[in-house]
Amino acid sequence: MINKIVVVVGAAGKLGRLVIESLLAHPDVHVRALVRDPQRAMDLRGDRVEIVAFDAAKSTERERAAVVEGAFAVVSTLQGGPDIIIDAQLELLRAAKAAGVRRFIPSDYSYNIFTLPPGINVNSDWRRAFAEKARAERGDSFEVVHVLQGVFADRVVLGFLGLFDADNGIVRYWGSGTTPIDWTTWDDTARFTAAAAIDERQVPERLFVSGDRIDVLTFVKTWEMVHGKKLDVQRLGSLEELAQETDRQQKEQPQNMYAWLPLMYARGTYGGEALLGPRENDRYPEIKPETVEDAIRRNAV
Numbered sequence: 001m002i003n004k005i006v007v008v009v010g011a012a013g014k015l016g017r018l019v020i021e022s023l024l025a026h027p028d029v030h031v032r033a034l035v036r037d038p039q040r041a042m043d044l045r046g047d048r049v050e051i052v053a054f055d056a057a058k059s060t061e062r063e064r065a066a067v068v069e070g071a072f073a074v075v076s077t078l079q080g081g082p083d084i085i086i087d088a089q090l091e092l093l094r095a096a097k098a099a100g101v102r103r104f105i106p107s108d109y110s111y112n113i114f115t116l117p118p119g120i121n122v123n124s125d126w127r128r129a130f131a132e133k134a135r136a137e138r139g140d141s142f143e144v145v146h147v148l149q150g151v152f153a154d155r156v157v158l159g160f161l162g163l164f165d166a167d168n169g170i171v172r173y174w175g176s177g178t179t180p181i182d183w184t185t186w187d188d189t190a191r192f193t194a195a196a197a198i199d200e201r202q203v204p205e206r207l208f209v210s211g212d213r214i215d216v217l218t219f220v221k222t223w224e225m226v227h228g229k230k231l232d233v234q235r236l237g238s239l240e241e242l243a244q245e246t247d248r249q250q251k252e253q254p255q256n257m258y259a260w261l262p263l264m265y266a267r268g269t270y271g272g273e274a275l276l277g278p279r280e281n282d283r284y285p286e287i288k289p290e291t292v293e294d295a296i297r298r299n300a301v
């Protein structure tokens with residue numbers, strides 16, 4: 001019997017697709033997948049998946065009301081600037097609340113944006129700004145749940161961060177190398193998000209879940225142990241030097257986010273200020289998240 005509709009916005013993106021897959025593992029769930037271009041999302045179609053054309057940046061109030069109608073939860077996996085992360089998500093959240101939706105999960109999926117000081121990572125600043133506005137909308141019957149799980153244990157993500165160059169076997173880090181880092185895979189993040197979306201119980205506003213907590217030097221040892229070969233480990237500088245390098249890149253190449261955004265994430269990751277709070281993994285005992293070692297053995301890292 002189908003008894004829960006979950007709206008996924010950003011449905012054609014990498015995490016959106018995984019969240020849909022995880023939602024469909026629950027037989028009573030029907031997914032309303034919101035995509036900008038349905039032609040590019042035909043593969044998502046299925047008995048329990050409805051594809052709806054929706055542009056979060058251009059939607060009207062009436063369109064927003066229509067896409068959330070009858071839903072139990074709305075999950076956002078949108079990516080974008082403040083117009084999307086703050087403004088568009090907020091409009092959709094308000095439509096969800098007005099429609100009697102139980103829960104809204106914004107597109108965070110990050111380290112702890114709430115303990116990271118402002119001004120370190122623009123992406124985290126936008127998500128925190130959204131969270132502050134969203135808090136005013138919460139109530140007894142409307143929840144806003146921030147899923148926070150650390151860095152994705154994935155070679156592409158670690159490549160983007162500049163942490164791991166898998167092709168050349170190089171690990172680069174800033175700081176002491178011994179600051180703990182929280183890690184969770186894409187799939188496990190999607191599983192926890194789906195479980196939280198359809199949870200009949202009240203879900204904490206900040207849902208901390210994760211697969212592992214190890215520092216970068218332990219990551220190196222684990223990778224070397226699994227693969228039986230050495231990595232080239234390079235310390236790039238202190239955290240102060242990382243901050244200076246971030247500022248320099250931002251001044252020299254303000255339009256080129258690839259020059260400074262990874263450095264901002266590096267500061268969040270190596271600075272130790274954005275560690276997750278107490279883990280809530282046990283709320284969903286059916287999910288057995290992978291450790292970093294598991295992810296390395298699976299060749300995801």
Ligand SMILES: NC(=O)c1ccc[n+]([C@@H]2O[C@H](COP(=O)([O-])OP(=O)(O)OC[C@H]3O[C@@H](n4cnc5c(N)ncnc54)[C@H](OP(=O)(O)O)[C@@H]3O)[C@@H](O)[C@H]2O)c1
Nearest residue numbers: 010012013014015036055056057078079107109150151152
């Ligand atoms: N913790 C980590 O290590 C980590 C790593 C990666 C990502 N993340 C987080 O995970 C979340 C999802 O990331 P992702 O990599 O899955 O992103 P993605 O693949 O870029 O997907 C984002 C989706 O948002 C959609 N979108 C953007 N603007 C839209 C609009 N105006 N209206 C409707 N849809 C719009 C895009 O639609 P189109 O398909 O039409 O372009 C795309 O499908 C983000 O919050 C990201 O920060 C976390």
